[in-house]
Structures are given as structure tokens and as C-alpha cells.
């Protein structure tokens with residue numbers, strides 16, 4: 001059976017280890033998504049196509065998810081209209097993730113979801129609107145994934161100067177015990193997130209045999225110190241991915257856990 005990384009490479013998604021940026025998120029996904037693999041779950045991904053190939057309309061990551069989750073029902077959402085692309089078991093919706101009303105319409109039609117992956121514009125304001133709007137449509141025990149948390153778009157309209165990044169918001173919340181605050185979320189939604197999130201996982205850059213041992217251990221050590229609240233680290237490059245786990249029906253008494261993993265899945 002193919003691994004998720006092999007599927008990402010096969011379908012041309014940069015979540016694997018061969019295409020363009022080679023984010024290698026699949027190494028972590030393989031572990032955290034495994035328990036869902038053979039279940040009839042519902043998945044929503046925001047952001048469907050790599051920008052350099054806009055001229056060839058296709059959704060590489062939707063095809064990858066469909067192979068990996070043979071029983072899943074999959075929905076995709078993007079600024080671009082992919083309705084002409086034939087993808088079995090998947091339905092795509094056109095819209096802007098900064099438009100809460102459109103997100104809500106889609107969630108009413110396709111939700112609720114067990115996994116939501118935000119791989120859209122990556123602008124923090126958009127990510128906050130998306131999280132706040134879709135959180136009620138994430139099933140108990142579900143996972144909300146925010147990709148490329150280390151990067152912000154350059155265009156002012158998306159960047160909205162001064163907007164706090166998701167990394168900063170969730171580091172403050174899960175590591176330093178501060179409340180969730182956002183100009184894009186109601187107080188009620190912030191409170192709901194604080195109550196509902198049982199685990200925040202931060203994933204830091206992949207290091208492999210080509211990475212100098214000194215750099216490898218430096219990344220691990222800084223991640224460990226940040227996670228233990230011993231260091232406030234401003235370089236957004238330290239973590240690339242955030243996974244928020246929603247309280248399940250069986251974890252009423254579970255407190256908040258904060259974990260850091262490398263893409264190779266070592267726990268810090």
C-alpha cells in the first residue's frame with residue numbers, strides 16, 4: 001500500500017517530499033490521520049491547487065486524500081472554480097475563505113467534518129475567519145490543520161499589516177496559558193475554542209541526514225524550550241504546521257496538551 005508521501009508525490013502535491021517546496025507534511029499526517037483511514041469520515045480542504053500550475057486545472061491534494069481515505073467523503077474549497085474537474089467522491093466549492101457567509105453555506109451543505117485542512121491563502125486574517133466560522137462544523141474529536149504557519153503572503157490586501165499570526169495566537173494560548181483573542185473572532189467563539197481544544201500540536205521543520213547535526217539539534221532544542229515556555233521565539237520559521245484537536249465525547253476531563261513534533265514525528 002502506498003504511503004501518503006508517495007501519494008503526494010504521485011499526484012503532484014507539495015505536501016510530500018518531491019514537488020516544489022517539499023513541505024513533507026505527509027510524514028506527520030500519516031501518523032495523525034492513520035486512526036481515521038478506514039472510517040467513513042468527512043474532510044474539507046481549503047486551497048486546492050499549486051499556484052504555478054493554475055493553467056492546468058486539477059486538485060492534487062484532493063486526489064491524494066481520496067486514495068488515502070478510501071471511505072471518506074471529501075469537499076474542497078478554493079477561489080478558483082474546479083467544478084469542471086471530475087474527481088470521484090469529492091465535491092468542490094468556489095469561494096473566498098475571508099468570506100464567512102460563503103464558508104458557512106459550504107459547511108451547511110458539506111459538513112460537519114472530521115478533518116479540516118486550511119491550505120488556502122495562508123494570510124493570518126483569513127485563517128482566523130476560517131477557523132472561527134468552521135469550528136462549529138468540526139465534529140467532536142476532529143482535527144483542524146493550519147498549514148504553512150511560518151509564512152504570510154506579501155500582498156497587503158491579504159496580509160492586513162499588524163494582524164497577529166496563528167502561531168503567535170496558539171503559542172500564547174497553549175504554551176503561556178493566555179486567552180485566545182482575535183479581532184476576527186467573537187468573544188463567544190474565542191471562549192468556545194479555549195474550552196474545546198484539547199491538544200495543540202506544533203510541527204517544526206523536517207531535518208534529515210543532509211541537515212548538519214549541529215543545526216538539527218539546535219532546531220530540536222529551541223522547539224523544546226519554546227514548548228516548555230522557557231523561551232519566547234519570534235522567528236515564525238520554527239514551526240510550519242499547527243494541528244488543533246477538538247474535545248471528543250469521551251474526553252470531558254482531558255486538559256490541554258501541547259506537543260511539538262518534527263515532520264519525522266519525534267515528540268519533543
Ligand SMILES: C[S@@+](CC[C@H](N)C(=O)[O-])C[C@H]1O[C@@H](n2cnc3c(N)ncnc32)[C@H](O)[C@@H]1O
Pocket residue numbers: 012013014015046047048049050051059060061077078079080095096097098119120121122126
Ligand atoms: C498552496 S495552494 C493549495 C495546494 C494544494 N492543497 C496541494 O496540496 O497541492 C493554495 C490554494 O489556495 C487558493 N486560495 C488562495 N487564496 C484563497 C482564498 N482567499 N480563499 C480560497 N482559496 C484561496 C489558491 O487558489 C490555491 O489554489
